[in-house]
Amino acid sequence: xxxxxxxxxxxxxxxxxxxxxxxxxxxxxxxxxxxxxxxxxxxxxxxxxxxxxxxxxxxxxxxxxxxxxxxxxxxxxxxxxxxxxxxxxxxxxxxxxxxxxxxxxxxxxxxxxxxxx
Amino acid sequence: xxxxxxxxxxxxxxxxxxxxxxxxxxxxxxxxxxxxxxxxxxxxxxxxxxxxxxxxxxxxxxxxxxxxxxxxxxxxxxxxxxxxxxxxxxxxxxxxxxxxxxxxxxxxxxx
Numbered sequence: 001x002x003x004x005x006x007x008x009x010x011x012x013x014x015x016x017x018x019x020x021x022x023x024x025x026x027x028x029x030x031x032x033x034x035x036x037x038x039x040x041x042x043x044x045x046x047x048x049x050x051x052x053x054x055x056x057x058x059x060x061x062x063x064x065x066x067x068x069x070x071x072x073x074x075x076x077x078x079x080x081x082x083x084x085x086x087x088x089x090x091x092x093x094x095x096x097x098x099x100x101x102x103x104x105x106x107x108x109x110x111x112x113x114x115x116x117x
Numbered sequence: 118x119x120x121x122x123x124x125x126x127x128x129x130x131x132x133x134x135x136x137x138x139x140x141x142x143x144x145x146x147x148x149x150x151x152x153x154x155x156x157x158x159x160x161x162x163x164x165x166x167x168x169x170x171x172x173x174x175x176x177x178x179x180x181x182x183x184x185x186x187x188x189x190x191x192x193x194x195x196x197x198x199x200x201x202x203x204x205x206x207x208x209x210x211x212x213x214x215x216x217x218x219x220x221x222x223x224x225x226x227x228x
Contacts, residue, residue: 004160006160014192034215036218037157042217043204043219043221044155044161044218045218046215046217049215091158093160093161094160095161095216101223103132104215105151105163105166106163107163108153108160108161108162108163110159110160111160113158
């Protein structure tokens with residue numbers, strides 16, 4: 001099946017610093033990638049949708065200047081958490097849709113656990 | 118998007134069939150039923166999807182009622198590795214539709 005990777009798998013950073021998370025589709029081209037956030041014992045919450053070569057579309061309540069998304073190629077999207085604070089500590093998960101497919105199935109990365117101290 | 122209702126938790130004995138129900142009474146004609154699962158501390162995994170016919174793949178079977186208001190995901194021979202949270206999601210199949218995850222069903226396979 002389609003494989004999506006994320007890097008890093010976990011990161012600890014100090015409050016006020018920025019962290020970049022990469023999401024790659026390894027064996028397919030992803031015209032659309034999605035970024036989710038999941039707090040402990042909660043479900044996934046969609047943060048933004050990113051289309052290759054265009055600006056991301058953010059969900060209501062998600063600060064676009066704080067969560068910078070870049071989807072510069074068909075296999076790579078990045079999420080940068082700027083000026084991170086402890087409340088940004090969460091499990092960040094990306095997904096990608098295979099552009100050659102006809103359905104809406106998305107393939108998810110393994111997630112990145114961010115801890116802000 | 119149509120809302121789905123799932124039981125919060127279920128247990129199933131190892132080796133038996135696990136039947137996970139989902140209600141989606143407000144589903145519209147162009148909306149598909151998708152199932153994903155999330156094993157602890159991992160990203161969700163796509164399982165199966167369908168429109169109105171029953172579907173089967175190497176992981177599971179999906180049974181959709183004739184009125185499409187509910188469906189059942191069947192794991193034919195559950196193993197301990199099937200312990201996960203299972204999400205039933207309804208979405209138009211236009212390609213770039215976002216997925217809205219509910220609370221899902223926490224399935225525990227009992228040895």
